[in-house]
Amino acid sequence: MYSTLSKKKATAIRQFALKKYRLAQAAFVLEGKKGIQALLASDYAIKYIVGTSTFFEENQDIPASIRKETELFEVKKELLSRLGSFVHNHEVLAVAAIPRPTAPCLSPSGMTLALDSIQDPGNLGTIIRIADWYGIATILCSQTTVDLYNPKVLQASMGSFVKVNLHYVDLPHYLQGLNLPILGATLDGKPLHDFLFPNYGVLVIGNESHGIQPAVKETLTAAISIPRYGHANSLNAATATAILCDNWKRICAG
Amino acid sequence: MYSTLSKKKATAIRQFALKKYRLAQAAFVLEGKKGIQALLASDYAIKYIVGTSTFFEENQDIPASIRKETELFEVKKELLSRLGSFVHNHEVLAVAAIPRPTAPCLSPSGMTLALDSIQDPGNLGTIIRIADWYGIATILCSQTTVDLYNPKVLQASMGSFVKVNLHYVDLPHYLQGLNLPILGATLDGKPLHDFLFPNYGVLVIGNESHGIQPAVKETLTAAISIPRYGHANSLNAATATAILCDNWKRICAG
Known part of the structure; x- marks a missing residue:
């Protein structure tokens, strides 16, 4: 046997x-x-x-x-x-x-994540797990984002990689072609606690060191930031993703 | 020279x-x-x-x-x-x-974190960075929590370990002696989006696999949970900490 x-x-x-x-x-x-x-x-x-x-x-x-x-x-x-x-x-x-790549199909309602050059495998895996927790079916990844099938990504996703569809795309061009609200997480955006989240759209998370690249920044319809009450210079990319998803879903659970 | x-x-x-x-x-x-x-x-x-x-x-x-x-x-x-x-x-x-240990001094107002046997060095470092972002001055750690001076903890804290005071204590006894609200993050607590956070108190985060130990659970004045909209079984401990801190500070920034 x-x-x-x-x-x-x-x-x-x-x-x-x-x-x-x-x-x-x-x-x-x-x-x-x-x-x-x-x-x-x-x-x-x-x-x-x-x-x-x-x-x-x-x-x-x-x-x-x-x-x-x-x-x-x-x-x-x-x-x-x-x-x-x-x-x-x-x-x-x-x-x-590895499944054959398909064209990403964004839900007309709800929320999609876009990752602009996430480099750390642990971060990508954790973000996939967060997406699965918040019921986000699709993640768009820039071609410079770490590979989904890297063993450390799969490990950190705790099995959630089977539930979330990742698509590696030419991110600036892809986003340019969308007619949807595109929100970007930045350090100087509008504070998210007062932000009126749309019912659907894309949330862009930037690279761990360099944030969102200029060509992607041009496609944003709004920049939002996580209010800081202390001193740290920044938050880890997966941490920031979780806080943003929680705030978005609190308002638009649909 | x-x-x-x-x-x-x-x-x-x-x-x-x-x-x-x-x-x-x-x-x-x-x-x-x-x-x-x-x-x-x-x-x-x-x-x-x-x-x-x-x-x-x-x-x-x-x-x-x-x-x-x-x-x-x-x-x-x-x-x-x-x-x-x-x-x-x-x-x-x-x-x-390594500085000489001092007795933890909890601020009478504001929020303190308590970690019940966090084992992963990356998680502890990330939690310290989150505490620094949210202006949380003190973290209580059970004696079974990973050592602050583990190189991976320091690395993941991104320098924030100099801003946040960690105290390794006999956690169940220490919490028993406090006359403060003690909230615990569990998978079956009250949904935090509707929870009326107190102005001050302790937030307990449990072990990555086993959650909060029974002796610490007995000291909780409330159990809260992060609303789930999808399928993942759980969130990473540092991810959960970030979402909880954000929700608490949104209500009580004091």
């Missing part, structure tokens, strides 16, 4: 840490039990599941439809933790196909 | 990555230019500054009072990046004394 993992396949799995290998194979590695459970419940096509005997004992309910399409490998946990990026993964990893 | 860094001292600096060495020496290492600039502007007693020639050229205005107390070492950037925890630190690090 379980195959043996060849050395060749083990070496291949390690390579998925590299973006160019992921692109060439159109596949990625996901590590950890919680993420895999989210993956199993999603539409992602899973190529292999590599798990310990404990994992397979505890997850005997992997549906037949998935078992038919997916190779299952049983390995010792020492080998498992050498295959991925995280030394603490002692249970399971999976290799799944 | 600049001393040569002995091999013995270089070895000693590397050891500061370990908590028990920091405790034994009552000192810690801080890496990176922004943090060091915050440190120079603070009351911390700095023992050494180890920087590249570029750093010292750009920072000729280190006050005489600090130069008198502090040994300055000029090193090549290759050596520098081998001394600390971050390979990307190519400019400067400092060794400073």
Whole structure:
């Protein structure tokens, strides 16, 4: 029922840490039990599941439809933790196909996030989790934003990456073409506690060090900022995203 | 003017990555230019500054009072990046004394944070930055919370650790002794958008996986939660802290 993992396949799995290998194979590695459970419940096509005997004992309910399409490998946990990026993964990893990109379809009502060159994988993963919490279905990413399938992004998203659609686009041009309110988070915008949020639109979050690039700034219909009561120079990009989403949804839960 | 860094001292600096060495020496290492600039502007007693020639050229205005107390070492950037925890630190690090603990002094007005076993260094550092942004002067930490002087905590705080007072206390007993509103962030508390925040009190944030421990839960005067509009099971601890602080300060900026 379980195959043996060849050395060749083990070496291949390690390579998925590299973006160019992921692109060439159109596949990625996901590590950890919680993420895999989210993956199993999603539409992602899973190529292999590599798990310990404990994992397979505890997850005997992997549906037949998935078992038919997916190779299952049983390995010792020492080998498992050498295959991925995280030394603490002692249970399971999976290799799944990267879905074909589709054209982003923005909901005519509701809120969309746009990320202008978010560089830190932990920030992108956390932002995906925040989007999933606030029911935001789509995130537009500039092509300079870190890759969704980077292991640290997937890890920080805590499984939420299966629920939120990310689209990598030419962000300034894409936003220019939209006929929607486009709000940008800046340090000198209108204080958000008094801001009248629209019922729908795009919220742009800028790069961790440089903020929103000029070409994207030109597309904004409003700049908003988070009121500061103390001294810190700035907030982390994911932190700021959370505060903005909470304030927007408080007013327009629709 | 600049001393040569002995091999013995270089070895000693590397050891500061370990908590028990920091405790034994009552000192810690801080890496990176922004943090060091915050440190120079603070009351911390700095023992050494180890920087590249570029750093010292750009920072000729280190006050005489600090130069008198502090040994300055000029090193090549290759050596520098081998001394600390971050390979990307190519400019400067400092060794400073850990201040003697004092009894926490809660402001009778305003808001205090309490952290019940926050384990992730990035989360603690980010929470310190959030506290600094929202003008929260004091954070109470359970003794099981990660050490403030862990290099990753300091890094994520972006220099804000010099502005916020952290006190490691026996949290359940300490809170039991307070005669203040004590709010806890839980997944099933009252929705915070309708919650009437008090003018002053303590906000408790629980552990990343297990939430608030039972002995601390008993001390709460109210449990509040962040409204969810989508599907994610939870939010990151630092993300949740930010949303709660923003909602509290929106109502009671005093």
